[in-house]
Amino acid sequence: MRHQSLFSAAILGAALLVGATACGQKKITECNQLIEVINKGVESLNKTPKGGTDPTGANELKSMADAMDKVAADAAKVELTIPDLKKYSTEYQTMAKDVAKAARDMAAAAEAKDLAKINSAQAALDKAVKQEDPLVDSINKFCQAP
Numbered sequence: 805m806r807h808q809s810l811f812s813a814a815i816l817g818a819a820l821l822v823g824a825t826a827c828g829q830k831k832i833t834e835c836n837q838l839i840e841v842i843n844k845g846v847e848s849l850n851k852t853p854k855g856g857t858d859p860t861g862a863n864e865l866k867s868m869a870d871a872m873d874k875v876a877a878d879a880a881k882v883e884l885t886i887p888d889l890k891k892y893s894t895e896y897q898t899m900a901k902d903v904a905k906a907a908r909d910m911a912a913a914a915e916a917k918d919l920a921k922i923n924s925a926q927a928a929l930d931k932a933v934k935q936e937d938p939l940v941d942s943i944n945k946f947c948q949a950p
Contacts, residue, residue, distance in 0.1 A: 828950070834889055835947035837882045842896065842940070845875025865911035868903040876900035892943045899939060902932035 807908035852867035876897040884890045913921035 834884050834886055838893055841878045841882055860914035862911035862914045865907040869907040872900040874903035888946055896939055899935045906932050
């Protein structure tokens, strides 16, 4: 039940390519702050404890949920003034919370050995995770634009 591999390598520091005008500098700074939070979240996710002796994978799912809740909370703390970037941050936070909820639901279902709930939670997790790549692409595109 390794769902962590579904996440992309996150955003690279591409925001540095933006022009260095006064308005551009603000955009660079805000993009870099958001990108840093997202990248740290992905790194944290990749470091979560692996299944080990837990055959259900519930502990790994709970760790993943905690990591995603943290990245959502950390992204919410980034002070953004650019409306488009605020929108992307809010969408990323929502996606991260959706992943966390689905992972917790799946962990609970796995512990209860409830196949129907496992399948339902898996579908919700897949749906939430599929939002990540397009969202990261949108953030990158926005931050690289002049």
